[in-house]
Every structure is written in C-alpha cells, then in structure tokens.
Amino acid sequence: MEYMIGVDLGTTSTKAVMFDDQNQVVASANKGYSLYRDLPDMAEEDLDEIFTALIDALSEVVRTAKLNDEDRVAAVSFSSAMHSLIAFDKNWQPLTRVITWADTRAVKYTEELKASGVGHEIYQKTGTPIHPMAPLSKLLWLKAEKPEIFNQTAHYLGIKEYIFHRLFGANKMDISIASGTGLFNIFNLNWDEQALAVTGITKEQLPQPVETYEYETKLRTEYAKVIGIPDDTPFVYGAGDGPLSNLGVDAVKPGVAAITIGTSGAIRVVADEPVIDPKGRTFTYALDKDHWVVGGPVNNGGDVFRWARDNMFDAEKSTAALLGIDSYDLLTKIASEVPAGSNGLIFHPYLGGERAPIWDANARGSFFGLNHQHTRAHMLRAVLEGITFNVYMVSLALEEVVGGLKSIQATGGFARSPLWRQMFADIFEQPVTVPEAFESGALAAVIVAQKALGKIDDLYEISNFIGKSNTYQPDPENFEAYRELAPIFIRLSRQLQSEYENIANYQRKHSN
Known part of the structure; x- marks a missing residue:
C-alpha cells in the first residue's frame, strides 16, 4: 500500500x-x-x-x-x-x-x-x-x-x-x-x-x-x-x-467561505484570478496559479480565549484538570448560560494588535459597556462574541471585493465548540458547516501531493474525502441582539483607533 x-x-x-x-x-x-x-x-x-x-x-x-x-x-x-x-x-x-x-x-x-x-x-x-x-x-x-x-x-x-x-x-x-x-x-x-x-x-x-x-x-x-x-x-x-485550509474543508467554490480560528484566525474565499481590494483591507494569496485565496487574517483568535481562561478562570482551569475534562469545554458551558449579546457587554479582542480588518499593529483590547450586572461569565461570553464580531467585520469587507457569501465552512480549534459554532451562525446569519476531517491542513497538503504526482487530475477531488459534516443553522432568537450590537462594535473600533497608537506607545515606554 x-x-x-x-x-x-x-x-x-x-x-x-x-x-x-x-x-x-x-x-x-x-x-x-x-x-x-x-x-x-x-x-x-x-x-x-x-x-x-x-x-x-x-x-x-x-x-x-x-x-x-x-x-x-x-x-x-x-x-x-x-x-x-x-x-x-x-x-x-x-x-x-x-x-x-x-x-x-x-x-x-x-x-x-x-x-x-x-x-x-x-x-x-x-x-x-x-x-x-x-x-x-x-x-x-x-x-x-x-x-x-x-x-x-x-x-x-x-x-x-x-x-x-x-x-x-x-x-x-x-x-x-x-x-x-x-x-x-x-x-x-x-x-x-x-x-x-x-x-x-x-x-x-x-x-x-x-x-x-x-x-x-x-x-x-x-x-x-x-x-x-x-x-x-x-x-x-x-x-x-x-490557502490550504480552504482546500482542506472544501471551500473552493464561489461564495463558500472558510473560517479558521486557531491561535489566530482568518476568513477566506477562492477566486480564479487575483482580486485586489481598492481600500487595501484584504489579502490575495495563491493556492496555485489557477486558484487565488482572497480574505483577511485576524491576529486575535483562540489565543484570546486562552488569555481569558488563564487570567480570569484559573480556579476553573484547575477544577477541569482535577476532573480530567477539557478546561475550554468547562468555560464554554459557563459562557452558554449568558444570553446572546452578553447583556450589552462588548469586547474588542485586539490583545496582539490587529491585521484585518483595521490593519493596526498598535490596536489594543478593551471591554465596553461594563455595569454592575456583569459577571466573569458575561466577560467570557463577550470575549467569544468579540472574536466573532471581528471576523464578521472582515467578512463585510470581503463581500465588497468578491460578492456575497452563501455558506461557511469552519475549521480550527473553535470548530470543536458547539457554542462558538452557533455563535458564528447567528452573527453571520449563515449556515456554518463543520467537516468531519479535522486534519484539514495535512489532508489538503496530501491532495496537492497527489496532483503533483499525477494521481488525481484536479484539487476538487478533495470533496470525496471530507467525510460527514455537521451544519449549524442560524437561530433567529439571537438575531436581534447581534444585529444591534454589531454596528456598535464596528463604530467603536473606528473611534478608538485614534488612541491606539498613544496607549501602545505608553505601554512600550513603561514595559518591564
């Protein structure tokens, strides 16, 4: 064999x-x-x-x-x-x-x-x-x-x-x-x-x-x-x-977006030729000379979730270890008990500066809207929603460049979280499909090798090997909260941008 x-x-x-x-x-x-x-x-x-x-x-x-x-x-x-x-x-x-x-x-x-x-x-x-x-x-x-x-x-x-x-x-x-x-x-x-x-x-x-x-x-x-x-x-x-992540989840047809959230994250679609955004918000990278992946990368993905776990939920992290369960599973259960929109708490996830959509390495994270009713659980859900809202901002720019999105293929660590998958479906108001093949990057690399060695004729052969998929449909009960909060999230990110350089320079000046 x-x-x-x-x-x-x-x-x-x-x-x-x-x-x-x-x-x-x-x-x-x-x-x-x-x-x-x-x-x-x-x-x-x-x-x-x-x-x-x-x-x-x-x-x-x-x-x-x-x-x-x-x-x-x-x-x-x-x-x-x-x-x-x-x-x-x-x-x-x-x-x-x-x-x-x-x-x-x-x-x-x-x-x-x-x-x-x-x-x-x-x-x-x-x-x-x-x-x-x-x-x-x-x-x-x-x-x-x-x-x-x-x-x-x-x-x-x-x-x-x-x-x-x-x-x-x-x-x-x-x-x-x-x-x-x-x-x-x-x-x-x-x-x-x-x-x-x-x-x-x-x-x-x-x-x-x-x-x-x-x-x-x-x-x-x-x-x-x-x-x-x-x-x-x-x-x-x-x-x-x-580019290989798109191939690995079979997101190579027009209007099918791949969203990956690992340490960082990205949303991407495939075009048959390079597409440049006049406003400079999106990238265009080659998969090969006939397939071009257009999208936007975000610096702040799963690493922000990890930051929240390590800095706000240390006790729960220890409890999960004692019980032999995944600490992220425990945290998403806590976040799921908070309603969509986190009762008006918004989190900008820019802990590591940001690439798309604002392309500002000086950007810094913030909670906005905190009041007496908010708890750590609200802050946790707001973190997940903030990461999602930020990717949604990128998708709006992407749609200007390549047209509307029809569906989303999800991959990366977040694809294992039912709460997070549903959150993406609700905020994007699009079906989110999670292919069975979690090793999508490695599988895509192998498909490229099979084409290189003449064992297959084209990359679309990968659709035969993706396996079963789970699809999460948008929940209309959550639309109202997210439709109201998304514009606030976007406007606020623009308003804060005038101060990002100042606070970043302050932090560099006083860094130990």
Missing part, C-alpha cells in the same frame, strides 16, 4: 499526519516548540527547535504506522505558516531566529511606508496588505535597526524554505508562500522590482519561485535514515496554511 504524509508547520507546533491510499488517517504526531517574546512586539522561533520537531514528527508517524516491506511512503507534502523571515550569511549560517508573522517590531516603518503612498502601490501588485507581519516590513526594520545583520545577509528564507534547504540543499519558495511576503508580484509571478527597491535587497537574495506542485527527491541520507523512508521519497513544497 502507498501512504502519504501531510506536514503542517505551525507557529507553535509541527504536526505530521500519515494517510492511506483512501486518504484515511493512519497515524499522527504533534511536536511543539516555543514562541519567544523576549522583547516588546517580538515573536520569534528557534530554527533548530522547529527542524528537530519536524524530524521527530515524521519519524514518529512512520514508526507508529508499522509499514510492511512492500508498503511505501509515496510523498511528504507541506502546509506552512506564512510571513516568516530568516536571514543567512553567504555560508548559509543563520543571522536571525525565525521572525514570525506575529512579530510587530516593524510597526514604525510600516506606518511610514503606508503614509508615503508607496505602500498601497506595492499592495496593488503583491496582494499583501502593508503590515508588520509581512517580510516586506520586516526587511525595512532590519535595514534600519539591525544594519549589521542586514549588510551581512546573502539569503532570505521563510521557515519552510529553511526546512527544504536543510533537507535537500534547495533554495526555492512556492508561489503560495511567496505571495504572502509583500515582495512577490502576483500578476507576473515573480519578485516585484518596486518592493525590492524599497527594501534595498535583490532577487539574488531571495529563493527561486516555484509552483505549489514542485518537489525534491534527493533527501540527505542522514535524515532519510532517521525518518525511516527512502532518500528518493518526493517532498512536495505545497502551499501556505491559509
């Missing part, structure tokens, strides 16, 4: 999932690593920790599957977090750790680029909003504040490209990851001259752009032995985690 492994390179962990020839899960392994926040606005990862996690995850799934001599791993394919940047010298020695999408130290240079008007010109060609998340901004920061690194750098890669370089000696980047750098022209599928000129780097410092279906087959022997696979096993480059 032939097996394939889908690898999901995430922000805080790497997961490897082995599928059989019917795309059923055979084995999986998940290996975590740290996200370093040693300084204000920093969010970095260690290269060796990530590489070790990858090798450990791959070797564990191969070992767990207990393949026979006649069985083989036909391919390994990748989904990867986007927007990371690593600098290397001429000898390929790293000069930085992995600077992740969550790192916002480039905020000053991002705002200057936006104010100049050049940023919007670059956005119109690259499809990546001007924001500190993007390598474009990170390069401006490196040039200004780390010139000793900037001047030594001979090569720039992202985390997946580093993995492939270490495994194969390659220097390539798939067009999906490239389309999220802010440096890649999505219309001519090459590095953009204006973006390069602004950052002060050259094409020679960047990898060769390749199709999603490109693969390598000369795995270094020492790694092949440790993993337990032949050194000629194809490793397919795959794509970014956002």
Whole structure:
C-alpha cells in the first residue's frame, strides 16, 4: 500500500499526519516548540527547535504506522505558516531566529511606508496588505535597526524554505508562500522590482519561485535514515496554511467561505484570478496559479480565549484538570448560560494588535459597556462574541471585493465548540458547516501531493474525502441582539483607533 504524509508547520507546533491510499488517517504526531517574546512586539522561533520537531514528527508517524516491506511512503507534502523571515550569511549560517508573522517590531516603518503612498502601490501588485507581519516590513526594520545583520545577509528564507534547504540543499519558495511576503508580484509571478527597491535587497537574495506542485527527491541520507523512508521519497513544497485550509474543508467554490480560528484566525474565499481590494483591507494569496485565496487574517483568535481562561478562570482551569475534562469545554458551558449579546457587554479582542480588518499593529483590547450586572461569565461570553464580531467585520469587507457569501465552512480549534459554532451562525446569519476531517491542513497538503504526482487530475477531488459534516443553522432568537450590537462594535473600533497608537506607545515606554 502507498501512504502519504501531510506536514503542517505551525507557529507553535509541527504536526505530521500519515494517510492511506483512501486518504484515511493512519497515524499522527504533534511536536511543539516555543514562541519567544523576549522583547516588546517580538515573536520569534528557534530554527533548530522547529527542524528537530519536524524530524521527530515524521519519524514518529512512520514508526507508529508499522509499514510492511512492500508498503511505501509515496510523498511528504507541506502546509506552512506564512510571513516568516530568516536571514543567512553567504555560508548559509543563520543571522536571525525565525521572525514570525506575529512579530510587530516593524510597526514604525510600516506606518511610514503606508503614509508615503508607496505602500498601497506595492499592495496593488503583491496582494499583501502593508503590515508588520509581512517580510516586506520586516526587511525595512532590519535595514534600519539591525544594519549589521542586514549588510551581512546573502539569503532570505521563510521557515519552510529553511526546512527544504536543510533537507535537500534547495533554495526555492512556492508561489503560495511567496505571495504572502509583500515582495512577490502576483500578476507576473515573480519578485516585484518596486518592493525590492524599497527594501534595498535583490532577487539574488531571495529563493527561486516555484509552483505549489514542485518537489525534491534527493533527501540527505542522514535524515532519510532517521525518518525511516527512502532518500528518493518526493517532498512536495505545497502551499501556505491559509490557502490550504480552504482546500482542506472544501471551500473552493464561489461564495463558500472558510473560517479558521486557531491561535489566530482568518476568513477566506477562492477566486480564479487575483482580486485586489481598492481600500487595501484584504489579502490575495495563491493556492496555485489557477486558484487565488482572497480574505483577511485576524491576529486575535483562540489565543484570546486562552488569555481569558488563564487570567480570569484559573480556579476553573484547575477544577477541569482535577476532573480530567477539557478546561475550554468547562468555560464554554459557563459562557452558554449568558444570553446572546452578553447583556450589552462588548469586547474588542485586539490583545496582539490587529491585521484585518483595521490593519493596526498598535490596536489594543478593551471591554465596553461594563455595569454592575456583569459577571466573569458575561466577560467570557463577550470575549467569544468579540472574536466573532471581528471576523464578521472582515467578512463585510470581503463581500465588497468578491460578492456575497452563501455558506461557511469552519475549521480550527473553535470548530470543536458547539457554542462558538452557533455563535458564528447567528452573527453571520449563515449556515456554518463543520467537516468531519479535522486534519484539514495535512489532508489538503496530501491532495496537492497527489496532483503533483499525477494521481488525481484536479484539487476538487478533495470533496470525496471530507467525510460527514455537521451544519449549524442560524437561530433567529439571537438575531436581534447581534444585529444591534454589531454596528456598535464596528463604530467603536473606528473611534478608538485614534488612541491606539498613544496607549501602545505608553505601554512600550513603561514595559518591564
């Protein structure tokens, strides 16, 4: 039997999932690593920790599957977090750790680029909003504040490209990851001259752009032995985690949106060509050259729920551990006892700045409307509603660009919460469908590998493997509360924006 492994390179962990020839899960392994926040606005990862996690995850799934001599791993394919940047010298020695999408130290240079008007010109060609998340901004920061690194750098890669370089000696980047750098022209599928000129780097410092279906087959022997696979096993480059998430939940038809809430979150739809928002609110990233994912990412998703748990519900967290139940299940039960709208309590979830819809790295979170009747339970439900309202704001911008939404496919950690799924259905007033396949990113990577190797003709084959789905219908009883609160949430976010920079600068000034 032939097996394939889908690898999901995430922000805080790497997961490897082995599928059989019917795309059923055979084995999986998940290996975590740290996200370093040693300084204000920093969010970095260690290269060796990530590489070790990858090798450990791959070797564990191969070992767990207990393949026979006649069985083989036909391919390994990748989904990867986007927007990371690593600098290397001429000898390929790293000069930085992995600077992740969550790192916002480039905020000053991002705002200057936006104010100049050049940023919007670059956005119109690259499809990546001007924001500190993007390598474009990170390069401006490196040039200004780390010139000793900037001047030594001979090569720039992202985390997946580093993995492939270490495994194969390659220097390539798939067009999906490239389309999220802010440096890649999505219309001519090459590095953009204006973006390069602004950052002060050259094409020679960047990898060769390749199709999603490109693969390598000369795995270094020492790694092949440790993993337990032949050194000629194809490793397919795959794509970014956002575009693959749409594929993984079969949200590739017009009007079908994929909503993902993990640590962060996003809402995305697929178009057959790049679509640029005149107001610069949405991204356009490649799945492949014929499928373009248009949407908006939010910084604040499940990590805000975790913040609420750790800072307001420590006792309940301990109780859940003693009872052997999931602490988030206990918390959603508490939140479910509060009526829709949290009795007029609104939460803006901008604990980590924000990307879509406001694209303001200085944004900060807040509760609004607190009065004597509100309890921790109200605050908890308001947190979940605030995350949802924020994604709803993104959807309004998305509808302006690509047209109305017909239905929602849900994936990520929130998709396991019946309360949260119903909340999305009620606020969006759209059916929310949760596919049975929770390993959607890894499955999508495997589907890409099957197309790369000629085993299937097109990506739509994935619809045969999604499995059963649960659909949550909007509850009209909750419409009135959410219809009244959503405009307040939106207006308030705009009014507060004039003070976000001031409070953010105060926090940076007084940070320990």
